[in-house]
Every structure is written in C-alpha cells, then in structure tokens.
Amino acid sequence: MPVLFAAFRYGLAAVACSVPVVATVVGILVLGESIALPTAAGFLLFFAGCVLPKRRAIGTLVRNLCR
Numbered sequence: 001m002p003v004l005f006a007a008f009r010y011g012l013a014a015v016a017c018s019v020p021v022v023a024t025v026v027g028i029l030v031l032g033e034s035i036a037l038p039t040a041a042g043f044l045l046f047f048a049g050c051v052l053p054k055r056r057a058i059g060t061l062v063r064n065l066c067r
Contacts, residue, residue, distance in 0.1 A: 017046070017050035020046060021043070021046075024039065024043075
C-alpha cells in the first residue's frame, strides 16, 4: 500500500509539472507559436526544478515498482 500512495503522490506532482509543457505544445500546434532559445532554456530550468528536488523519491518509487 505505501507504494501505491507514493505513486499517487508522485502522479499528482507529475501532473502539476506537465501543465506548462501541455500549454506550450498547444500554443505551438493550435496558435502557431514558435520555440525560441528562451523557451528551450525555460523548459530546461522547469525540468530541473521538477526533477532535482524529487530525485531520491523518484529513485525509491522506481525501485519499489521494479520489485
């Protein structure tokens, strides 16, 4: 049961981190926006901000799911 709770909790964080990505993809596909260097740099910073603080939790979750 703790693995399921951890997966659910991480799932919510993944959804929260994916909102700007989805918004950008929709902007590109629907509105015809282009990806410039600031957009790519912003994605890199955003990705680092979502993943780095949770790297241990992600590793634990993956190890528990692989058992």
